[in-house]
Amino acid sequence: MFLPRRKSTVLALACFVTFSLWYFDYLQPTFEPFLPSLDRQQQSSSAPPTSGPGIPPAKAPAQAPIVDHGETPPFPPAAAKPSVPAAKASERYPVKSLFPLPTDAPVAIPQIQHTFGNEAPNDKAERENRLAAVKESFVRSWGAYKKYAWKQDELAPIRGGHSTTFGGWGATLVDSLDTLWLMDLKEDYEEAVKAVEEIDFTTIQLEQLNVFETTIRYLGGFLGAYDLSGGKHPVLLKKAKDLGELLYGAFDTPNRMPVTRWFWEEGKKGAKQEASESSLVAEVGSLTLEFTRLAQLTGEAKYFDAIQRITDVLDREQNQTALPGLWPVMMDAKRGKFTDVGFTLGGMADSTYEYLPKEHMLLGGSIQQYKKMYEATMTPMQKHIFYKPMTPDNANILFSSGVRINSNADLIVPDYKVQHLGCFTGGMVGIGARIFDRPDDIRTARQLVDGCIWAYNHTQNGIMPEIFAMVPCKEENCKWDEEKWLKAVATRYDRVDRITEGMSDEEKGRWVAEDQRLPKGFTTISDSRYILRPEAIESVFIFYRMTGEKQYQDAAWKMFQAIENCTRTEIANAAIDDVTAKKPVKDERMESFWLAETLKYFYAIFADPQMMSLDDYVL
Numbered sequence: 029m030f031l032p033r034r035k036s037t038v039l040a041l042a043c044f045v046t047f048s049l050w051y052f053d054y055l056q057p058t059f060e061p062f063l064p065s066l067d068r069q070q071q072s073s074s075a076p077p078t079s080g081p082g083i084p085p086a087k088a089p090a091q092a093p094i095v096d097h098g099e100t101p102p103f104p105p106a107a108a109k110p111s112v113p114a115a116k117a118s119e120r121y122p123v124k125s126l127f128p129l130p131t132d133a134p135v136a137i138p139q140i141q142h143t144f145g146n147e148a149p150n151d152k153a154e155r156e157n158r159l160a161a162v163k164e165s166f167v168r169s170w171g172a173y174k175k176y177a178w179k180q181d182e183l184a185p186i187r188g189g190h191s192t193t194f195g196g197w198g199a200t201l202v203d204s205l206d207t208l209w210l211m212d213l214k215e216d217y218e219e220a221v222k223a224v225e226e227i228d229f230t231t232i233q234l235e236q237l238n239v240f241e242t243t244i245r246y247l248g249g250f251l252g253a254y255d256l257s258g259g260k261h262p263v264l265l266k267k268a269k270d271l272g273e274l275l276y277g278a279f280d281t282p283n284r285m286p287v288t289r290w291f292w293e294e295g296k297k298g299a300k301q302e303a304s305e306s307s308l309v310a311e312v313g314s315l316t317l318e319f320t321r322l323a324q325l326t327g328e329a330k331y332f333d334a335i336q337r338i339t340d341v342l343d344r345e346q347n348q349t350a351l352p353g354l355w356p357v358m359m360d361a362k363r364g365k366f367t368d369v370g371f372t373l374g375g376m377a378d379s380t381y382e383y384l385p386k387e388h389m390l391l392g393g394s395i396q397q398y399k400k401m402y403e404a405t406m407t408p409m410q411k412h413i414f415y416k417p418m419t420p421d422n423a424n425i426l427f428s429s430g431v432r433i434n435s436n437a438d439l440i441v442p443d444y445k446v447q448h449l450g451c452f453t454g455g456m457v458g459i460g461a462r463i464f465d466r467p468d469d470i471r472t473a474r475q476l477v478d479g480c481i482w483a484y485n486h487t488q489n490g491i492m493p494e495i496f497a498m499v500p501c502k503e504e505n506c507k508w509d510e511e512k513w514l515k516a517v518a519t520r521y522d523r524v525d526r527i528t529e530g531m532s533d534e535e536k537g538r539w540v541a542e543d544q545r546l547p548k549g550f551t552t553i554s555d556s557r558y559i560l561r562p563e564a565i566e567s568v569f570i571f572y573r574m575t576g577e578k579q580y581q582d583a584a585w586k587m588f589q590a591i592e593n594c595t596r597t598e599i600a601n602a603a604i605d606d607v608t609a610k611k612p613v614k615d616e617r618m619e620s621f622w623l624a625e626t627l628k629y630f631y632a633i634f635a636d637p638q639m640m641s642l643d644d645y646v647l
Contacts, residue, residue: 119280120298126333129323134392140462141642142576151578158585159634163211165592165601166627169618170208170216172599173200179223185600185618194241194620196233198223203245203624205253205264210639211631221253221261229270237290239278240311245620247271247318251325265325272322272331279334285341285361286334288312303361312361313342313380316387317646339387342380343401350433351440353408355380372430373413374447381405382452385460386646399464406460410472412440414453417479417498419486420508420548425479426472427498428453444497445554451480451492451563455570459642462574477571480564481583486547490590491607492564494555516551517541545608559603560595560618562625566647569633573642584633591626 147155169185177183177190181199184190193199201220208217250268254261278290285303287295288311295301303312316335323332341364342355349355349366356368357376373381384402391398414426428450431442454477461469483492499516514537521528521540528536540546546553565584572580594612595601601622604612632640640647 118298120300121280121282121284123284123330123333126329127336128329129320129332130391130394132394134394137389137393137463138465139643140459141573141637144576144637155581155634158581158588159631162588162627162630162634165588166207166211166623166631167213169600169623169627170204170213173623174216176599179226182620183600183618184616185597185602186614186616188599191617192233194245195237197227197229197246199245200618200620200623202227202249203620205249206256207623207628207631209253209256210628210635217253217257221263224250224267225263227267229267229274232292235291235293237275237278237292238311239275239286239288239290240314242271243275243315243318245624247275247322249624251318251321254325255321268322269326272319272326276330276334281362283362283364284334284337285364286312286315286338288361305360305362307359307361308376309355309357309359309366310375310377310380312338312359313355314383316383317390320387320390339397339401343397346401346404351408351412351431353404354413369433369435370430371413371432372447372450373409373428373453374430374445374450378449378452382456385456385463389463389646393463402460403464403466406457406466406469412442414472414476415442415444416475416501416504416506417444417549418501418506418508418513419482419498420510422506422508423478423482424475425482426475427479427483428476429497442500444500444551446479446483446496446498448480448492448494448558448561449563451476451567453567454478454480455567455647458567458571458574473571473574477567477580480567481587484564484583484587484590486549487607488545488547488610489594489607489612490586491558491594491604493553493607494557494559494561496553496555497551498549499551510548513549513551514538514541517546520552547608553608556606556608557603557615558591558595558607558612559615560591560601560622560626562621562629565626565629565633569629570642570647572633573637576637581633584630588630 169183172185172188173183176188177200179198179201180190181193181196182191183200201223205217205220205224208214208220247268250264250271254264254268257264259265274292274296277292277295278286278288280295281287281301281303283303285307287301287303288307289304291299291301316339319331319335323329345364345366346353346355350369351371354371355377356366357370357372358368359366371377381402384398384405388398388402393399409428412431413428415429416424416426419425427444427446429442429444429446431440433440454473454475457469457476458473460466461473480492483496484490487493497520499513511534515533517537517540518531518533521536521544528539531539541548544553565587568580568584568587571577572584592601594604594607595614597614600618602614603617603619604614606612
């Protein structure tokens with residue numbers, strides 16, 4: 029999605045909805061030591077649950093049936109149900125006094141984007157050739173979506189067909205609208221807008237809605253396209269309002285905290301509902317941008333009120349958590365408390381942090397709350413979350429990882445696990461450095477961006493895995509120590525087998541590294557997949573636009589070529605199972621963010637810098 033920089037009373041919107049898109053069961057092993065079980069969202073129901081309601085859904089590839097083009101769709105999986113009208117009921121817990129949208133005049137926000145000069149003819153030709161290659165990839169995947177999965181949620185990119193994963197309203201269709209516009213594919217854009225007119229948010233194909241995913245893929249998609257096209261198609265705002273009205277029902281709880289995994293049919297009929305005692309903080313704290321923009325465009329303060337209440341809880345509790353300044357992965361949304369002991373900027377927490385500087389920009393800096401909260405996160409992030417890894421080339425890089433606090437709250441235990449999802453941090457820290465006048469953070473941002481580039485460059489196929497770990501440097505200028513690395517590999521290898529029995533740590537480490545195809549420096553790769561994620565290229569794009577340094581365009585091109593080489597199918601692009609394999613196996617999955625974000629950022633880094641200037645748009 030796109031959200032606007034508020035620089036005057038007239039807002040020209042364009043913000044990419046980003047960012048933290050995950051499936052909980054992909055990442056749960058990373059946090060198993062400190063994650064409580066997710067309970068059912070507190071909604072009364074006379075019917076017993078049929079598929080584990082209240083806990084995150086299983087992997088979509090395993091649950092969502094692939095429908096071959098031309099076949100009659102099979103019956104929905106257990107977690108889905110035929111389209112049912114969404115009944116509307118009066119609120120049980122109406123708000124008596126709404127938080128109004130800020131009306132103070134916008135303040136001057138420092139320039140973010142580099143001032144680009146004239147471009148050499150050879151550089152321009154190279155850039156435009158790369159731009160054309162990215163566009164060709166998008167057109168190819170979009171064409172396959174139109175042919176095999178039109179108006180469905182996701183394309184099955186290997187054999188054609190589609191799957192229903194996000195309500196059945198056409199997640200890829202809506203999520204890709206702004207990319208179509210940016211790539212000047214106006215005929216396709218007009219066709220997509222016409223198809224959007226047919227979406228009916230009074231019928232839903234799922235028993236349970238993920239409010240966060242629905243917000244970023246659909247609500248963000250509508251708002252971004254509406255603003256980016258200058259309000260040319262009022263139907264986009266109408267659909268955003270229809271969906272916003274539906275999602276607002278998830279906030280009808282005693283404390284107005286949302287039910288994030290929402291049994292919408294019960295809720296809309298007026299059933300008693302409460303926010304969960306075990307909610308993912310990202311799913312609660314990452315509704316800010318879309319709901320704020322909806323309030324700005326419609327004038328309906330209730331949408332801003334909904335997210336401001338969440339922000340106030342985050343603000344109130346920020347310095348009361350087990351790691352003051354940061355919020356843990358899980359929160360008790362029913363009571364507005366944070367008692368969990370696991371902290372990360374990766375999946376399940378990421379976009380709560382990412383949205384802080386972006387909401388500040390969206391509101392034109394008219395309130396300082398988001399600046400204060402962002403700055404309060406930076407010291408614990410830099411002290412406990414970011415770390416320098418030991419690498420064979422002694423690279424000056426940082427990674428974002430996670431920590432947990434022991435039961436006595438006096439020992440911080442880092443896990444040194446790096447998630448692809450966490451690659452957004454470089455861009456976030458860079459933007460925060462500029463808009464909040466924190467020049468020393470530019471170095472941190474560069475190291476984080478360079479870290480993700482390093483991870484791409486040092487795997488067998490040139491693609492960063494989903495989750496891996498490395499040896500941390502204990503001092504600033506640590507040097508590569510192969511014996512230390514091998515011992516760390518051996519220590520992390522927890523299987524007991526006859527092959528390694530009797531080996532020294534160094535021998536065992538060498539055997540494990542070869543058996544597990546670990547590049548030098550990596551101690552484990554606990555999730556070797558690549559699912560077409562955008563976070564790394566997003567930060568590379570942002571940092572290129574901030575600095576104007578061509579090396580980041582070159583890094584992006586290398587990343588794009590590697591991804592194309594490994595993920596391209598006969599009709600589109602697919603997730604792959606193992607970035608360390610010579611020939612990775614492709615998965616029957618192409619999430620909407622491949623077209624809506626990943627290819628958009630690859631395109632934008634090779635486009636004219638004035639397209640989507642960081643000083644005009646919130647990304």
